[in-house]
Amino acid sequence: MNWNKLQDNAQLDQIRNESAEQPVLIFKHSTRCSISSTALSRMERNWSDAAGIKPYYLDLIAFRSVSNQVAEDFGVPHQSPQVLLIQNGECVYDASHFDISFDALKQQVVSA
Template sequence: MSLFNSIFGSSDEKKEKLSSVNWIPLQLMGQLDELIALSNEKPVLIFKHSTRCSISRFALKQFENEFDLHNQVDAYFLDLLEFRAISNEIASRFGILHQSPQLLLIKEGKVLYDASHSDIQADELKKYI
């Protein structure tokens, strides 16, 4: 390794690592009914993310680094810029204020955990599973 790479890192090291979370893309309005029904059997997460926002990107990466509930929940990922209507429907159905980034835990058809920005914590989420 060259001195330059040892100080600044190689370009390979700077590439974002793949997520440890097995995200299910939330892209269709009908998926909301499916995930609400599924929440009666297993808790469901929804991570609402703005792909243009550095705060949202930081919150997402921080959550992914802390997340270790792989088999205990199904995790859905909502790109707010492409699917804002779905986000609006989530806010309407569950009576919650839209925020970005935002993490919701749905269990038995109800939101048990709702956090946004720096309040999104995987350890805090565990209390509601």
């Protein structure tokens, strides 16, 4: 799995634009949380590029302001860990903690 690092608020406009062409995943990860590490590991083990989703990784400890902007821009209350699926500039799916699963994410791409 090849993560794209999300480290700057300006990248959120890029993500909105990219999401018009393909679904985009934002994975908000806390490097201080064992649940977050488990969710990240599960996502990486089950990931398939064949789903056509572009993945972004956000270290929310190092880039707290970006994490806050993600919550504001996409209208999703902050959780950690958390995934957001962005399509056509909007968050069409989000999950947190042990509800994070690649299979659930794939199903949302098909239905969105």
